[in-house]
Each structure stands twice: as C-alpha cells, then as structure tokens.
Amino acid sequence: MAIGRRPGISRTREELLTAARRRFADLGYDKTTVRAVAADAGVDPGIVTHFFGTKDAMFRAAMDWPFDPDDFVRAIVGPGRRGMGERLARTFLELWQGAESQPRLLAIFRSASTHEESAALVKEFVHDQLYGRLAEALGGADAELRVDLALSQLLGLAMLRHVLQVEPIASAPVEQVVARIAPTLDGYLRTPRR
Amino acid sequence: MAIGRRPGISRTREELLTAARRRFADLGYDKTTVRAVAADAGVDPGIVTHFFGTKDAMFRAAMDWPFDPDDFVRAIVGPGRRGMGERLARTFLELWQGAESQPRLLAIFRSASTHEESAALVKEFVHDQLYGRLAEALGGADAELRVDLALSQLLGLAMLRHVLQVEPIASAPVEQVVARIAPTLDGYLRTPRR
Numbered sequence: 001m002a003i004g005r006r007p008g009i010s011r012t013r014e015e016l017l018t019a020a021r022r023r024f025a026d027l028g029y030d031k032t033t034v035r036a037v038a039a040d041a042g043v044d045p046g047i048v049t050h051f052f053g054t055k056d057a058m059f060r061a062a063m064d065w066p067f068d069p070d071d072f073v074r075a076i077v078g079p080g081r082r083g084m085g086e087r088l089a090r091t092f093l094e095l096w097q098g099a100e101s102q103p104r105l106l107a108i109f110r111s112a113s114t115h116e117e118s119a120a121l122v123k124e125f126v127h128d129q130l131y132g133r134l135a136e137a138l139g140g141a142d143a144e145l146r147v148d149l150a151l152s153q154l155l156g157l158a159m160l161r162h163v164l165q166v167e168p169i170a171s172a173p174v175e176q177v178v179a180r181i182a183p184t185l186d187g188y189l190r191t192p193r194r
Numbered sequence: 195m196a197i198g199r200r201p202g203i204s205r206t207r208e209e210l211l212t213a214a215r216r217r218f219a220d221l222g223y224d225k226t227t228v229r230a231v232a233a234d235a236g237v238d239p240g241i242v243t244h245f246f247g248t249k250d251a252m253f254r255a256a257m258d259w260p261f262d263p264d265d266f267v268r269a270i271v272g273p274g275r276r277g278m279g280e281r282l283a284r285t286f287l288e289l290w291q292g293a294e295s296q297p298r299l300l301a302i303f304r305s306a307s308t309h310e311e312s313a314a315l316v317k318e319f320v321h322d323q324l325y326g327r328l329a330e331a332l333g334g335a336d337a338e339l340r341v342d343l344a345l346s347q348l349l350g351l352a353m354l355r356h357v358l359q360v361e362p363i364a365s366a367p368v369e370q371v372v373a374r375i376a377p378t379l380d381g382y383l384r385t386p387r388r
Binding site: 112119123127149151154156157163164166168180181184 | 316321342343353354359362382
C-alpha cells in the first residue's frame with residue numbers, strides 16, 4: 001500500500017512541514033514544540049509523532065537535513081578513541097561528496113552564511129544534537145572548545161572543496177584529504193594531559 | 195590641499211570604481227585590464243594609474259578588500275620558517291577582529307558563499323596574489339595543496355567565530371586560538387621529507 005501517495009496524507013505532511021518551518025524560523029529550535037506545530041496545522045500532536053517521530057526528526061525533515069545526528073555521533077565515537085579523527089574526517093567528507101546529501105548541505109551552508117535566523121537555527125540544532133554528545137564522549141574541561149576546533153577544520157574544508165571549489169584541494173581524493181586532516185582532528189579532540 | 199574633496203576628482207574615482215566592478219564581474223580578475231576600465235570610464239589609462247597604481251590595487255579598492263596581499267605575504271614568510279604558523283594565525287585572526295577590516299571581510303565571505311561570480315573573482319585574486327607567493331616561499335611538489343589545507347583551517351575558524359559566532363570559540367581570546375591552531379598550520383606548511 002503506497003501510503004505516501006494518498007493525497008490527503010501527503011497534504012497533511014506538507015502542512016506540518018510548513019508549520020514546522022515557520023515555528024522554527026520564528027522561535028528557534030529549543031522553543032519550538034511538537035504540540036504547537038500540530039496546533040498550527042490543526043491536527044493532533046499524535047499525527048506529528050506518526051509522521052516524524054521526534055522533534056529532532058521533524059526539524060531534519062523541515063530543513064532537508066541530510067543525516068541523523070545520532071547515527072553520526074555513534075559512528076564517530078562508538079569504536080573508541082583510536083582512529084576517531086580519521087572516522088570523523090571520512091564520515092564528514094563522504095556526506096559532502098554524496099549525490100543526495102551534497103546539495104542539501106550546500107543549501108544549509110549558504111543559508112547559514114547569509115541569514116542570521118538560519119545561522120541561529122542551525123547552531124541551536126547542531127549544539128543540542130551533536131555538540132553535547134560529542135563533548136560528553138570526549139570529556140575534559142574544554143571539550144566544547146576542542147569540538148569547535150575540529151569543526152572549524154571540517155567546515156573550512158567543505159567551504160574550499162565544495163563551495164569555492166578551490167584547486168588542488170577540490171579535486172584531491174577523499175582518502176588523501178582524510179590522511180592530512182585526521183592527525184589535526186585527533187590533536188584537537190585528544191583530552192589534554194594535566 | 196584636500197584633493198579627494200574636489201567634486202570632479204572624486205566623481206572620476208567613483209566612475210572608475212563602478213567601471214572596474216562591472217569589468218571584474220563580467221570578465222574575472224585576469225582578463226580585466228586597466229586600459230579597458232579607463233576606456234569604459236572615458237579617461238586615459240594614466241588616470242587609473244594615478245588613482246590606484248596597479249590593477250591589483252584597483253581591484254582592492256573596487257572590492258573594499260581590507261589588506262594588501264604583498265604586505266600579508268611578507269609578514270608571514272619574511273621572518274623565515276620558524277613561527278610561520280603562529281604569524282599566519284595571528285595576522286589572519288587580527289584582520290578578522292579589526293573594526294575596519296571585519297565588516298569588509300564578512301561582506302566578501304558572504305558574497306563568495308552565495309554568488310558564483312563573486313566566488314570565482316575572489317578565488318582568482320587570492321590565487322594570483324596570495325597563493326603563488328605563499329606556495330613559492332614554501333617550496334615542495336604539493337605546496338599549493340599545503341596552502342589549501344592551511345587556508346581551510348583559517349576559513350573554517352573565521353566562519354565559526356565571526357559568521358556563525360559559535361561559542362565557546364567565538365569568545366576565546368585570539369592568543370588562545372593562535373596557540374591551538376599554529377601547530378596545525380605548521381604541520382600543513384612544513385615541506386614534506388623525501
């Protein structure tokens with residue numbers, strides 16, 4: 001049964017996404033609730049849960065966000081400290097190369113670079129869904145600063161390779177770039193010795 | 195004598211800048227000539243030289259580019275290899291903190307993130323005026339890739355600190371950030387041993 005094709009259902013889903021985008025844009029990530037989005041679209045909160053599961057998943061659907069932060073964090077920190085920089089570099093670069101994920105990441109990047117509301121929204125989501133978990137897994141007093149440093153290396157790389165398309169790094173094979181930046185990421189993520 | 199205040203002269207300068215912006219936008223950096231810009235504004239090429247000196251300086255005036263690439267490269271590579279990462283990090287971060295230079299860098303960053311023509315123009319200028327000289331000073335077969343890697347770290351940092359303003363790195367003192375990223379930059383810039 002092709003449930004997604006029934007016009008009534010896909011219209012409800014679109015109405016929920018429109019209501020979610022408006023709420024997120026107006027209130028930010030933290031203050032937006034599933035209940036309020038449901039009320040805006042004139043449906044029961046259970047319908048939102050039925051379509052999207054959690055607020056986090058509703059946000060990703062509304063923003064066309066191309067990965068699940070849970071899966072991402074698990075893939076990076078799950079196997080332990082050894083090789084973490086390499087896994088982080090490879091996972092990030094592969095998302096930016098992916099035929100499905102690349103245009104979505106580019107759209108989010110461009111919008112966050114130019115619109116303060118988009119930047120604030122993306123920051124809040126990334127902070128709640130990615131930072132906390134990464135920093136907790138790392139431990140240490142300045143864990144969030146260390147995550148920032150690693151993220152700065154990754155974001156700059158995405159900008160040069162995929163937004164500005166600067167050569168020779170834009171055409172360098174993923175594995176060559178992973179080999180160069182993994183030690184940088186490990187250096188930032190390592191818990192400082194006391 | 196307040197020469198810049200004579201209305202005829204400042205009008206000529208504005209007309210030249212308008213003509214320069216149009217030429218640069220249409221043809222890019224390399225193919226734009228001082229002669230063509232002068233012709234567009236209906237003046238002798240000597241007038242362009244009088245106002246701006248070189249094509250590079252005319253470009254900086256047209257783009258409101260906040261530093262002289264010559265001075266920048268000299269400050270980084272002049273004193274030699276030792277401490278190069280630290281000088282590069284500090285010079286770059288101070289430009290991004292400067293009351294005059296910060297808004298101009300933000301405008302260039304945003305425009306290059308969203309408009310392909312701006313991105314192409316900035317790339318060409320940076321490549322001609324900064325990359326070549328830095329890569330030459332570094333030496334080694336993959337010098338341009340190493341400059342790209344260093345630039346990716348710096349650009350990502352500018353994005354997190356000044357565009358997205360992500361904490362805690364946005365409020366970290368320049369010297370703390372310099373201490374963390376200087377070893378990364380030195381690692382990238384170092385000539386690989388054979």
